[in-house]
Amino acid sequence: MAGPAEDYRPGRMLGLMARSLILPTAAPVGAGVPAEPAGGISVTFVGHATVLVRFDGVALLTDPVYSSRLILPKRLVEPGVPLAGLPPLDVVLVSHGHMDHLDVPTHQRLPKTDTVAVVAKNLADLVSGCGYRDVIELAWGDTVTIRDVRITALPVKHWGTRNLWPDDRGYTGFLVEHRDGTVFFPGDTAYFPGFRDYGRRHMNPEDALQTLVDLDARHMVPIHWGTLVVSYEPIDEPVGWLEELARERGLTERVAVLRHGESRRFGARGVTAAAAAP
Numbered sequence: 146m147a148g149p150a151e152d153y154r155p156g157r158m159l160g161l162m163a164r165s166l167i168l169p170t171a172a173p174v175g176a177g178v179p180a181e182p183a184g185g186i187s188v189t190f191v192g193h194a195t196v197l198v199r200f201d202g203v204a205l206l207t208d209p210v211y212s213s214r215l216i217l218p219k220r221l222v223e224p225g226v227p228l229a230g231l232p233p234l235d236v237v238l239v240s241h242g243h244m245d246h247l248d249v250p251t252h253q254r255l256p257k258t259d260t261v262a263v264v265a266k267n268l269a270d271l272v273s274g275c276g277y278r279d280v281i282e283l284a285w286g287d288t289v290t291i292r293d294v295r296i297t298a299l300p301v302k303h304w305g306t307r308n309l310w311p312d313d314r315g316y317t318g319f320l321v322e323h324r325d326g327t328v329f330f331p332g333d334t335a336y337f338p339g340f341r342d343y344g345r346r347h348m349n350p351e352d353a354l355q356t357l358v359d360l361d362a363r364h365m366v367p368i369h370w371g372t373l374v375v376s377y378e379p380i381d382e383p384v385g386w387l388e389e390l391a392r393e394r395g396l397t398e399r400v401a402v403l404r405h406g407e408s409r410r411f412g413a414r415g416v417t418a419a420a421a422a423p
Contacts, residue, residue: 173225175406186326186411190403191225193372200323205236208246215244218373225406239264240332241316242307266315295322350387
């Protein structure tokens with residue numbers, strides 16, 4: 146297994162991407178049936194950064210991407226939950242404007258029933274014509290309450306430009322608070338020391354585990370792996386490395402690795418970090 150210091154070259158990524166173009170798209174491992182929250186929080190991994198999070202009476206979908214191809218990258222695993230299998234969505238979160246996190250065709254196709262999109266700063270125009278009841282932009286520190294959840298935009302370490310030139314697109318993480326527990330969805334972030342502060346009030350696997358500790362979270366659900374070739378490493382390497390590190394640090398019980406279409410229920414008041422493991 147590659148270590149963090151291995152020198153990944155651009156040609157390596159191009160080779161991995163070229164190979165992915167000829168591989169068949171696999172079926173999800175999981176059943177693809179979202180679990181009921183049952184007084185806690187249920188999390189279902191759809192793929193990449195798309196996660197279905199359910200509290201009692203509220204369903205959220207993060208950074209939805211259902212397209213089979215994003216310009217060049219091809220989807221390697223079908224979505225873990227088909228569009229028709231999604232429950233009525235109350236909120237759709239969009240952390241930033243990169244193509245693998247904000248896919249306009251997906252937003253157009255998502256089933257919506259009084260659904261609100263909550264997006265980072267200067268992203269509303271990209272999804273405003275997609276049928277949402279409302280599109281709400283949040284800058285860092287802004288908060289909105291929708292039904293029974295309070296959503297706060299928090300700083301992360303990333304960037305938001307959608308095109309090749311500066312466009313002032315925002316990027317953010319989201320803290321989602323409900324009476325039955327709290328979820329932090331960081332979108333796509335590197336590690337930064339601010340996570341320690343979040344715990345009191347583009348990560349690699351080592352950083353992802355440190356974030357779990359810094360946030361003082363009970364559980365972490367790794368995302369951003371196994372679906373699209375958008376980084377230098379083999380598609381399943383990060384999550385394997387993360388599991389190995391978790392065993393070494395005695396954190397296995399706190400790292401909930403979900404395959405596509407798999408769900409897990411977390412008890413009330415559990416704090417779950419859905420952390421990127423690129």
